[in-house]
Amino acid sequence: MTDLTIIAADLAAICLLTFAVYFPRHHRRDLVAAFLGVNIGVLAVSMVLGSSTVGAGLGLGLFGVLSIIRLRSSEIAQHEVAYYFAALALGLISGLSSEVTILSGALMLLVVAALFVGDHPGLFRSxxxxxxxxxxxxxxxxxxxxxxxxxxxxxxxxxxxxxxxxxxxxxxxxxxxxxxxxxxxxxxxxxxxxxxxxxxxxx
The missing domain is CATH 3.30.1490 (Dna Ligase; domain 1)
Incomplete structure (x- = not known):
């Protein structure tokens, strides 16, 4: 039940980030699939790593490898890089947590809120x-x-x-x-x- 709660929290956060913040502002359909796929993939891998003896170090290494591969594969704008790293971060925070705590929940909300404010069309609109x-x-x-x-x-x-x-x-x-x-x-x-x-x- 704890794992299901973690997955549900991650899905809520990535859906909020992708469908409520990113897509209504930028309307780039291909990156919706990228954000969801990366987030769920990182969540799954990090949960497996977190439950084994490998430890969190490899999970953080995976974060770096995935980001390098993605950023070298095609050119994306700087604000889209931020959304991409946010999707990675949400997956890692959820996957490496043994349960949904106040800290992990607050960090996930903080990631979404940072993109909501930093990429808001009203910020430096002129x-x-x-x-x-x-x-x-x-x-x-x-x-x-x-x-x-x-x-x-x-x-x-x-x-x-x-x-x-x-x-x-x-x-x-x-x-x-x-x-x-x-x-x-x-x-x-x-x-x-x-x-x-x-x-x-x-x-």
Whole structure:
């Protein structure tokens, strides 16, 4: 009966995390199967390890091996990495516990609550991130920033140039900005002009 209680607690936690927190926000169906499969698999393996003489050390090693295999198999976003590790953690907390205690229950709720708050759409809701490709090679960061604020309609808070192609006149930048918070005036010279163009270099 104790094992059934542990399994029921884990199923409640992973279903809450997957169906009530993750999927309504991100709608990625393939990761629903991944989260459920990883959680149940880790729960089953850790319960077997916990009932044998192998000990918890191998269970923690399994945590690391599974995470490396999964993260190398396909590219997923950072917030999805967090959900993935949460699914692993819930399975290990449940599987390595001999019974459902106040501590284990509180830790499982804490994992779900951390993702609920940290990935809440209302948290820093005006902040955005974009990779922008412009058809001008900007060597002046101030001019590039002004142009991006015009294009994106927000205030750039972080700017990283990923590619500066002087031959083909291209700038690729990763931009973090606050939407609808541009300090620039639309008809100012800095906005009206696209910035200094760079002479093409002969190939």
């Amino acid at each position: 902040y955005r991130q974009q990779t922008v490709r412009l058809d001008v090679a900007y060597t002046d960061e101030a001019a590039l920033r002004a142009r991006l604020e015009t294009v994106l309609g927000g205030r750039v808070v972080n700017l990283t140039v990923r590619e500066l192609d002087l031959v083909n006149d291209i700038t690729v930048a990763e931009v973090r900005y606050t939407a609808g918070d541009s300090p620039l005036v639309r008809d100012s010279p800095a906005v009206r002009e696209p910035g200094p163009r760079v002479e093409r270099i002969a190939a």
